[in-house]
Amino acid sequence: MAIWGIRSFLPLTDMPMPPSRLNRRHLLKAAGGLGLSAGFLPGWAVSGTTGADLPTLTGPDIDLTVGHIRLRVDGKPGHAVAMNGTVPAPLLRFKQGQTARVRVTNTLNEDTSIHWHGLLVPFLMDGVPGLTFPGIKPGETFTYEIPLIQSGTYWYHSHSGLQEPMGHYGPLIIDPVEPDPIAFDREHVVMLSDYSPQHPHLLMQKMKQQSGLFNFQKQTLGSLLAGKDQTFAQRQEWAKMLMDPTDISDVTGSAFTFLINGHGPKDNWTALFMPGERVRLRFINAAAQTIFNIRIPGLKLTVVAADGQTIEPVEVDEFQIANAETYDVIVQPTDDKAFTLVAEAVDRSGLGRATLAPRLGMSAEVPPLRTRPLATLRDMGMDMPKMAAGMGGMDMSMRNPNNAPGVKMGPGVQMLAPMPRDRTAEPGQGLEAVDHRVLVYTDLIARYPNPDTRAPTRSLDIHLTGNMERFMWGFDGRSYAESPPPYAFHSGERVEVTLINDTMMAHPIHLHGHFLS
Numbered sequence: 102m103a104i105w106g107i108r109s110f111l112p113l114t115d116m117p118m119p120p121s122r123l124n125r126r127h128l129l130k131a132a133g134g135l136g137l138s139a140g141f142l143p144g145w146a147v148s149g150t151t152g153a154d155l156p157t158l159t160g161p162d163i164d165l166t167v168g169h170i171r172l173r174v175d176g177k178p179g180h181a182v183a184m185n186g187t188v189p190a191p192l193l194r195f196k197q198g199q200t201a202r203v204r205v206t207n208t209l210n211e212d213t214s215i216h217w218h219g220l221l222v223p224f225l226m227d228g229v230p231g232l233t234f235p236g237i238k239p240g241e242t243f244t245y246e247i248p249l250i251q252s253g254t255y256w257y258h259s260h261s262g263l264q265e266p267m268g269h270y271g272p273l274i275i276d277p278v279e280p281d282p283i284a285f286d287r288e289h290v291v292m293l294s295d296y297s298p299q300h301p302h303l304l305m306q307k308m309k310q311q312s313g314l315f316n317f318q319k320q321t322l323g324s325l326l327a328g329k330d331q332t333f334a335q336r337q338e339w340a341k342m343l344m345d346p347t348d349i350s351d352v353t354g355s356a357f358t359f360l361i362n363g364h365g366p367k368d369n370w371t372a373l374f375m376p377g378e379r380v381r382l383r384f385i386n387a388a389a390q391t392i393f394n395i396r397i398p399g400l401k402l403t404v405v406a407a408d409g410q411t412i413e414p415v416e417v418d419e420f421q422i423a424n425a426e427t428y429d430v431i432v433q434p435t436d437d438k439a440f441t442l443v444a445e446a447v448d449r450s451g452l453g454r455a456t457l458a459p460r461l462g463m464s465a466e467v468p469p470l471r472t473r474p475l476a477t478l479r480d481m482g483m484d485m486p487k488m489a490a491g492m493g494g495m496d497m498s499m500r501n502p503n504n505a506p507g508v509k510m511g512p513g514v515q516m517l518a519p520m521p522r523d524r525t526a527e528p529g530q531g532l533e534a535v536d537h538r539v540l541v542y543t544d545l546i547a548r549y550p551n552p553d554t555r556a557p558t559r560s561l562d563i564h565l566t567g568n569m570e571r572f573m574w575g576f577d578g579r580s581y582a583e584s585p586p587p588y589a590f591h592s593g594e595r596v597e598v599t600l601i602n603d604t605m606m607a608h609p610i611h612l613h614g615h616f617l618s
Contacts, residue, residue: 155187155189155191155192155272155290155292155362156185156187156191156192157191157192157193157194158191158192158193158194159193159194159195160193160194160195160196160199160201160202161195161199161200161201161202162202162204163193163201163202163203163204164203164204164206165184165185165190165191165203165204165205165206165215166184166185166186166205166206166208167182167183167184167205167206167207167208167209167213167237167259167269168182168183168186168208168209169181169182169183169208169209170182170183170186170187170188170268172188172268172296172363174296174358174360174363174364174365174368175358175365175366175367175368176367177298178298179296179297179298180267180298180300181267181268181296182209182259182264182267182268182269183268183269184269184271187363188268188363189268189270189271189272189292189294189362189363189387190257190269190270190271191271192271192272192273192274192290193257193271193272193273193274194273194274194275194276195249195273195274195275195276196249196275196276196278197249197250197251197252197275197276197277197278198249198250198278199249200246200247200248200249201245201246201247201249202244202245202246203215203244203245203247204242204243204244204245205237205242205243205244205245206241206242207237207238207239207240207241207242207243208239208240209239209264210239211239211261211262212230212236212237212238212239212261212262213236213237213259213261213264213269214228214229214230214234214236214237214259214260214261215228215245215257215258215259215260216228216229216257216258216259216260216613217245217247217255217257217273218255218256218257218258218425218611219253219255219256219408219409219427220247220249220251220255220273221250221251221614221615221616222247222614223246223247223248224614226245226246226247227613227614228245228260229260229613230260230261236261249275251275251409252275252276252277252278252409253274253275253406253408253409253410253411253427253429254272254273254274254290254383254385254406254409254427254429255272255273255274255275255409255427256270256271256272256273256292256385256387256425256427257270257271257273258270258271258387263301263302263305263389265387265389266295266296266297266301266389266390267300267301268294268296268363270292270294270387271292272290272292272383272385274290274383275409282411282548283381283405283406283411283429283431284379285379285380285381285431286375286378286379286380287373287374287375287378287379287380287381288380288381288382288383289372289380289381289382289383290362290383290385291361291362291372291382291383291384291385291442291455292361292362292363292385292387293359293360293361293384293385293386293387293388293391293393293422293444293453294359294360294363294386294387294388294389295352295357295358295359295360295388295389295390295391295446296357296358296359296360296365297352297356297357297358299356301389304352304356305572308351308352308572309571309572312348312351312569312570312572313345313348315350315351315352315353315355315356316345316347316348316350316353316355317353317355317450318347318353318448318449318450318473319345319347320336320346320347330346330475331346331475344476344481344605346475346476346477347448347473347475347476348476348569348605348606349447349448349473349474349476349530349531350390350391350392350446350447350448350450351390351572351606352390352391353446353448353450353451354446354448354450354451354452355450357390357391357446357450357451358451359388359391359393359444359446359451359452359453360453361442361444361453361454361455362455364455365453366451366452366453366454366467369454369455369456369464370455370456371455371456371457371458371461371463372442372455372456372457372458373458373459373460373461374434374457374458374459375459376434376435376436376437376459377433377435378433378434379431379432379433380431380432380433380434380457381405381429381430381431382429382430382431382432382442383427383429384422384427384428384429384430385427386422386423386424386425386426386427387425388424389424390424391424391446391447392421392422392423392424392446392447392529392607392609393421393422393444393445393446393447393453394419394420394421394422394443394444394445394446394447394529394531394532395419395420395421395422395428395442395443395444395445396418396419396443396445397432397440397441397442397443397457398440398441398443398465398466398468399440399465400432400433400434400440400457401416401417401418401432402416402417402418402419402420402430402431402432403415403416403417403430403431403432404416404417404420404428404429404430404540404544404545405429405430405431406427406428406429407426407427407428407429407545408426408427409427410547410548410616411547411548411549412545412546412547412548413546413547413548414431415540415544415545416538417537417538417539417540417544418535418537418538418539419532419535419537419538419539419540420539420540421447421528421529421530421532421539421540423607423609424609425609425611426609432457434457437459438458438459438463438465439456439457439458439459439463439464439465440456440457440458440465441454441455441456441457441464441465441466441467441468442454442455442456442457443467443468445470445471447474447529447530447531447607448473448474448531449470449471449472449473449474449531450470450473451470452467452470454467471531473531474530474531476530476605479522480530480605481516481518481605482518482519482520482521482522482601482602482603483518483519483520507577508564508566508577508578508603509578511578512568512571512573513566513567513568513571513573513575513578513579513580514566514567514568514575514578514603515566515567515568515569515570515604516603516604516605517564517566517603518601518602518603521601521602521603525541525542525543526541526542526543527541528541530607547618551618553595553618555595556595557595557596557597558594558595558596559594559596559597560596560597560598560599561588561596561597561598561599562598562599562601563576563577563588563598563599563600563601564576564577564578564601564603565600565601565602565603565604565608565610566578566603566604567603567604567606569604569605569606574604574608576588
């Protein structure tokens with residue numbers, strides 16, 4: 102159970118940028134649509150794959166068509182919703198200061214949309230049906246017009262139904278108008294996702310019928326007799342709480358294949374390098390479900406950007422990337438050999454695999470899956486000496502009702518954390534005991550200071566609540582459908598928000614149209 106401290110909500114005009122860029126803001130607006138020719142593109146060159154590199158479209162004017170395709174993963178056919186016939190969708194590349202105009206044509210028999218994840222866009226261009234626009238009807242074309250006031254690694258995806266897990270997502274890069282502060286010789290986009298030949302609506306239906314259906318890594322009598330996992334007493338206590346410590350991911354590798362740039366582990370997508378080059382890897386987690394642990398055995402990873410924002414470089418051996426996050430990483434292989442890029446699912450039920458190599462056709466050893474983690478009392482905000490010694494059949498519904506004023510137990514609120522902690526300085530779940538350095542959130546220090554140094558005018562606690570058996574999620578026990586909106590903010594105000602996760606599941610949070618600092 103984690104507490105996330107968020108310092109402020111910033112309006113679009115107060116986006117944190119380097120001072121030099123702030124001085125040029127009006128010049129960029131006056132310049133308008135800067136042409137982006139092939140000669141402008143940096144030396145990210147050609148990445149080798151088992152097929153072709155990600156198709157790339159350069160701005161400012163782009164056409165996209167949403168439709169159905171047949172997708173082949175690890176040699177097996179399946180169905181996908183794609184843009185311009187590819188999964189992932191084409192890499193969109195713009196220049197900071199341009200005004201992007203993206204015309205989206207819908208050939209599906211249902212509404213569709215595109216949300217520009219991480220971009221500070223005009224409200225009507227945000228791409229959320231029913232909130233910012235009505236959606237794109239079958240047979241219609243909608244034009245998104247977006248002034249690009251930032252730079253970095255981002256992505257775009259459907260905000261309609263369950264189209265995103267079916268393949269409706271793609272990478273987006275905005276190159277800075279000033280010299281890039283990150284030095285590199287070559288770059289590759291590494292887009293992570295999870296894919297199942299089963300329709301996502303069918304997966305959801307199965308989970309609602311039996312929440313642990315896809316968990317093939319539960320504790321067994323054999324593991325108990327072998328002295329593995331929890332003791333008998335511990336298992337009894339967890340059973341009294343009606344909770345399963347192996348419930349890490351709702352859908353696992355038993356149903357998912359984990360993709361890198363649309364390729365399964367057997368496809369072995371390959372990115373090329375020349376020994377000695379500084380290679381920039383732009384990681385994007387487009388998975389609908391899966392949190393990944395990323396490592397390249399034999400190489401150090403220098404993290405240089407997070408969610409599009411340049412940070413002070415941090416050298417690590419591994420990092421965890423949650424859903425929708427992006428990280429830019431520099432690696433510098435000096436040997437003329439192949440390296441395996443490992444994207445291991447957080448529950449260790451499978452992995453995505455690619456190769457970084459000097460030549461096509463090369464590969465390196467793929468490490469075996471590590472032992473799957475078990476959730477702990479600490480993970481559920483129950484890390485007290487009394488609780489650690491045994492819950493004693495404690496009634497979860499009666500725990501510390503004063504911890505969350507205004508939050509009431511009920512069908513949508515299964516539990517409240519009695520002792521949540523700030524865990525931003527701790528490695529992600531399952532990485533606590535590894536013998537190498539893992540990135541933690543407190544490592545992420547902005548390279549450019551936030552120009553808004555005002556103290557918050559007020560503070561707000563928001564509890565992330567839910568019922569894991571029913572797959573009901575909410576804020577302070579209220580669902581999205583409930584009205585009026587539970588939280589009101591005023592343009593330009595600075596608010597300190599603390600997010601408290603009262604469930605035993607990880608909950609990545611994304612706020613449209615704002616940066617969190």
